Amino acid sequence: MPNSLxxxxxxIxxxxxxxxxxxxxxxxxxEFLPPDRPLFTGLVRALPxxxxxxxxxxxxxxGQWWWRSAVLGLLNIGAFFPLLFFAAYRLPGGVAAVLNAGAPLFAAVFALVLLAERVSARTLLAGFAGVLGVALVVLRGDAHLDLLGVLAGAAGTASMSAGTVMTKRWGRPPCTSVLTMSGWQLTAGGVFLLPVALLVEGAPPALDGxxxxxxxxxxxxxxxxAYWLWLRGIGRLPATSVSFLGLLSPLSATLIGWVALGQALTPLQIAGMVVAFGSTIVGQAVAGRRSPVRSVPVAARGGTGVTNEPVNGR
Structure with missing residues (x-):
């Protein structure tokens, strides 16, 4: 048990x-990139x-991994990036970040349907607490709701959550590393983004050093x-557990803004960070009681080969 823990x-x-x-x-x-080029930025992040x-x-x-990689690349990268940026542009005041914080709740639903992972009341409460904590961190008094922005933000979060769960469901082919799977998904997502970025934003901007x-x-x-670490974690942890770790992203952004950019950090934001971080810990603890890390055959859930991943207690 100590070694497993x-x-x-x-x-984690x-x-x-x-x-x-x-x-x-x-x-x-x-601080570094040309303004108003979100799709080009997403393309340069993914394809290279x-x-x-x-x-x-x-x-x-x-074989089937051509279309599976395309689906995962679309869910995790190709669709997620444009929806995320679209929401961010239409939802000032951090509303997009709050929608993204709902990833554990989306993942819990997808995991229940696709993986038969049981969803406990503590998991749901921790998920709602995470959304509340992130809201306290990023929302401003002038935040407003835009219907298209909200729909895009929710769709982006659902896309990434579905990609996380489907990556867990399909596993990976025998003798295939997580690095290889990461390359397949990022390339597929980048190929999808390439024509979208060119059509919407035109030719690439001039770049300085x-x-x-x-x-x-x-x-x-x-x-x-980052995506290699993320996909590696998906293979070894419950899908809902991985999604809770996504709450660290807005917390990291807030701390970087405070330390590096001189942005103010209010007591309410600090309280929100504590709540969000606490929900992350609770999410890991709840999942950990059900799913110790050990090796299981992928074939047991419809794949082939062997990988290191948790076994639900059933």
Whole structure:
């Protein structure tokens, strides 16, 4: 048991690094990148990172994994990025971040339907607490609701949550690494974003050294490394548990804004951070009691091969 607990703690910590790096996206975008190019930024984040990982892995999908990788790349990257940016532009005051904080609730529903993961009352309460905590952190008094923005934000959150659960459901092919799977998904999402970015935003902007540095960080650290850690965590933790870690992203963004950008941090925001972080811990604790980390055959849930992942107590 101590070894199992220690292993799970390390997996959670490593997986949590992904949303912590995603929290730096806002600061890097505003301080380093050209303005008003969200789709181009999403494209540069996804496609180069995917191609780099494909170059390292030197493995292409086979058989059904061509369409599975396309579906996962669309859910996790290709659809999620545009919906997220669209919501962010139409929902000032952090409303988009609050909608994104609902990912654990979406994931709990998808996991119940697709994975038969039981949803406890504590999980739901922790999910609602996470939304409340993030709302206290990011919402301003002038925040307003825009119907299209709300729909886009909710759809983006649902897309990423569905991608997390479907990644868990399908696992990965035998003898295929998480790095390879990350390359497939990022490349598929980037290929989807390429025509969308060109049609909506036109030709790429001129880039100086500062912008190139920012894009390199987003592609290599914020995306290639972060998504590898994220997908690795999905393979070893319950889908709902992984989604709770996403609450670390707005908390990280708030701390970076306070430390690096000189933004004020109010007592209400601090209270919200405590609530959101507490819900993250509760979410991990509830899932941990049901799902110790150990190796199980993927074939037991419709795949092939063997991978390290949790077994629900049933």
């Amino acid at each position: 220690s292993a799970r703690t390390w997996v 910590a490593a997986t949590g690094l992904a949303p912590l790096t995603w929290g730096s996206t806002y600061a890097v975008t505003t 990172a995917g191609l780099v990982l494909l170059g390292i892995a030197r493995t292409l999908p086979r 500062r912008a190139i540095t920012g894009y390199l960080y987003l592609a290599l650290v914020n995306t290639a490394l």
